[in-house]
Amino acid sequence: YSGQGVSLQVLTQVVLGEGSGDAQSSSGYSFASAALTAVPSSYEAAPVPSKAGSSVQPAKKGMKCSACASEFEDAGEYRTHCKSEWHNHNLKRKVKGLAPLSEEEYAEVALDLRAGFQGGD
Secondary structure, eight states, X not given: OGGGTOOOOOOOOEEEXXXXXXXXXXXXXXXXXOOOOOOOGGGSOOXXXXXXXXXXXXXXXXXXXXXXXXXXXXXXXXXXXXXXXXXXXXXXXXXXXXXXXXXXXXXXXXXXXXXXXXXXX
């Protein structure tokens, strides 16, 4: 892996063998473990805030549509949205790699489509 710019590091080593060793299991095998090597500071985990006095806000209870970038209070409202023409239009835009339209932008585009106007050819 060194040719790909990746370095591997052994953090611990366990040796399984028969006979005497550091620790003896009930099956007759002994386990000898090497000392844990030091972990670089870049690999250390960030501290986890405690729940008491934590500044982490609770997750929102609503639903979010990834195609339209809009949020809804409950599942019923979300299901109704998923059946709308606005949602279907944004799904088609998402497949094409385009940004979603807001509800107001879609209302304007929908009027143009109903009137027979087509986008810039």
